Amino acid sequence: MKSKKRTIAEKIFDFHHIDTPSENIRVISLDAVFCHEITTPVAIADLETRGMDKVFDTSKIKVVIDHVSPAKDSKTAMQGKILREWVRKHKIQDFFDIGRNGVCHAIFPEKGFVRPGFAIIMGDSHTCTHGAFGAFAAGVGTTDLEVGILKGVCAFKKPESISVKITGALHEGVYAKDVILALIGKIGVNGATDRVIEFSGQVVDNMTMDQRMTLCNMAVEAGATSGICAPDRVTVDYLWKFIKDQYSNREEALKEFRRFAPDKGADYTDIINFDVSSLEPQVTFGYKPDQVKPVSEMGDVKIDQVYIGSCTNGRLEDLKIAASIIKGRKISDSVRAIVSPATPEIFSKSIENGIIKDFMDSGFCVTNPTCGACLGMSNGVLAHGEVCASTTNRNFNGRMGKGGMIHLMSPATAAASALTGKITNSKYYSAT
Amino acid sequence: MKNFTGKVLFLDKSDINTDEIIPAKYLTEITKKALKPYLLEDLVLDGFNAENDIKGKSVIITRDNFGCGSSREHAPWALEMNGFNLVIASGFARIFRQNMFNCGMMAVQLEEKIIDRIFNNCAGKETLVQTDLDSKIFAISTDDFSEEISFNISNFDFALVKAGGWVAYADQKY
Ligand code: SF4
Numbered sequence: 001m002k003s004k005k006r007t008i009a010e011k012i013f014d015f016h017h018i019d020t021p022s023e024n025i026r027v028i029s030l031d032a033v034f035c036h037e038i039t040t041p042v043a044i045a046d047l048e049t050r051g052m053d054k055v056f057d058t059s060k061i062k063v064v065i066d067h068v069s070p071a072k073d074s075k076t077a078m079q080g081k082i083l084r085e086w087v088r089k090h091k092i093q094d095f096f097d098i099g100r101n102g103v104c105h106a107i108f109p110e111k112g113f114v115r116p117g118f119a120i121i122m123g124d125s126h127t128c129t130h131g132a133f134g135a136f137a138a139g140v141g142t143t144d145l146e147v148g149i150l151k152g153v154c155a156f157k158k159p160e161s162i163s164v165k166i167t168g169a170l171h172e173g174v175y176a177k178d179v180i181l182a183l184i185g186k187i188g189v190n191g192a193t194d195r196v197i198e199f200s201g202q203v204v205d206n207m208t209m210d211q212r213m214t215l216c217n218m219a220v221e222a223g224a225t226s227g228i229c230a231p232d233r234v235t236v237d238y239l240w241k242f243i244k245d246q247y248s249n250r251e252e253a254l255k256e257f258r259r260f261a262p263d264k265g266a267d268y269t270d271i272i273n274f275d276v277s278s279l280e281p282q283v284t285f286g287y288k289p290d291q292v293k294p295v296s297e298m299g300d301v302k303i304d305q306v307y308i309g310s311c312t313n314g315r316l317e318d319l320k321i322a323a324s325i326i327k328g329r330k331i332s333d334s335v336r337a338i339v340s341p342a343t344p345e346i347f348s349k350s351i352e353n354g355i356i357k358d359f360m361d362s363g364f365c366v367t368n369p370t371c372g373a374c375l376g377m378s379n380g381v382l383a384h385g386e387v388c389a390s391t392t393n394r395n396f397n398g399r400m401g402k403g404g405m406i407h408l409m410s411p412a413t414a415a416a417s418a419l420t421g422k423i424t425n426s427k428y429y430s431a432t
Numbered sequence: 433m434k435n436f437t438g439k440v441l442f443l444d445k446s447d448i449n450t451d452e453i454i455p456a457k458y459l460t461e462i463t464k465k466a467l468k469p470y471l472l473e474d475l476v477l478d479g480f481n482a483e484n485d486i487k488g489k490s491v492i493i494t495r496d497n498f499g500c501g502s503s504r505e506h507a508p509w510a511l512e513m514n515g516f517n518l519v520i521a522s523g524f525a526r527i528f529r530q531n532m533f534n535c536g537m538m539a540v541q542l543e544e545k546i547i548d549r550i551f552n553n554c555a556g557k558e559t560l561v562q563t564d565l566d567s568k569i570f571a572i573s574t575d576d577f578s579e580e581i582s583f584n585i586s587n588f589d590f591a592l593v594k595a596g597g598w599v600a601y602a603d604q605k606y
Contacts, residue, residue, distance in 0.1 A: 022588030075460035125503040141505035141531035147602040190497040
């Protein structure tokens, strides 16, 4: 019967289907609802007002305080307080408070909470990051979050997907961040609105989970509901420590996960072939993430601050790459540089392998895991007229501080830029 | 149900993002009311002055990809607190559009050429939009111009508007 060839998102939607309230709308069940302290307290307050302060499943709600941590003022302290009290009241098991907390889209995968075929929502637009595991993960607003918390369901448009095949081979010094920036530059901030971007091709196959997360993280900057990579051996290997009791071996897990691989001949609204063989390091130059050009075409752009961190590029691999460039060198006198490992585990491993010392010796400020400067609320807010070389995902006007300019780039480019005080291609600073 | 009739604020720019609608620094507010003074505070647009231009208006007509950026529902709330329950545009970012209907508000997409026509005929003049929800028609008028435009929203969107939002709807159904 089921002869229709399906995309990954279609398979996940079929698997979770609950209702079709309108021809193009699907209500699906959720495997996880992620919560942080910025968008959840308002949802909690509204549920309380409505007399509906309940949660659908205490084991499927995962909570973190990550955006402003430690709290910077009474208001952010209150957001944390509301979340803590709510977690206690409902006996939610997985809660990451300061000391054990990390940036949501880094810590939840690290804890094994994301699995192939899952449907996940969070009140955060970069929830698309988790699609790296072959999950459908979408950012939603507070009301959707409320209904998710209360009922474990969410409504979406019937999913349509764009296939993005990334082929060729990446030059040294060119990374997942450059690929996604270039793609957004190509298709625009609106290029994938209301659609899922399904990433495939040999470049994706060769990527680690950290790199796939960087790729999927920015899908929303092209308007996409989610980015998705088909689950494969790399996915299984990453998840193995969490699932080893469920399967007799990795092959068996792979076989089960491959149920969510796309069918050959599935329907896509668009197929984009992207050969990255000649791709150079990329950087944004305006207030929109699709204003992208190669670093080599930027000319002399002086910077005041470097920020390495966030859910896009604050993972261990990112820090290692940046550290290999600044190791044994000093950052420019004209620059201040901040690095924020995205989770305590990343922080701790970076201490063990000496990266943190490399950063400190070169003049970086090392902060605890938090979103911090990424959303301009703490830990590195820009002054009017200042320029930041940043590994984050959003360069909107005012994002890191009113009147500040953000240039998005890879950790390698950010590290090289810290050394010169100007936006700089990392190829001039190959690892020592 | 909310009111979808009122005077128009024209925003002649595509890709107006959620940071422009309500800057991130106000996300620490825990009540909707507190957002009221900050609507469109960071929007840079020729001749636009948030403080003066918002007053007395309750419908926004704008270009493409309105509400792109973050998932913050603070964007519709900031609109709601200033009396805007209806945004008409040639396109919306997904999350923003959904957030609007989830709050029982409307984000209605019209073809680009229709939006162009409305801008050409009405922008800069005092313009009124009257909404007939059941017949799905906007009556748009200025001193010397009027036009009826039919619009389309899905049955689901319609049900959300009638129910007053997604929480009420979902609570009844699931
Ligand atoms: S690091 Fe930045 S983009 Fe990522 S979740 Fe935090 S604030 Fe959002």
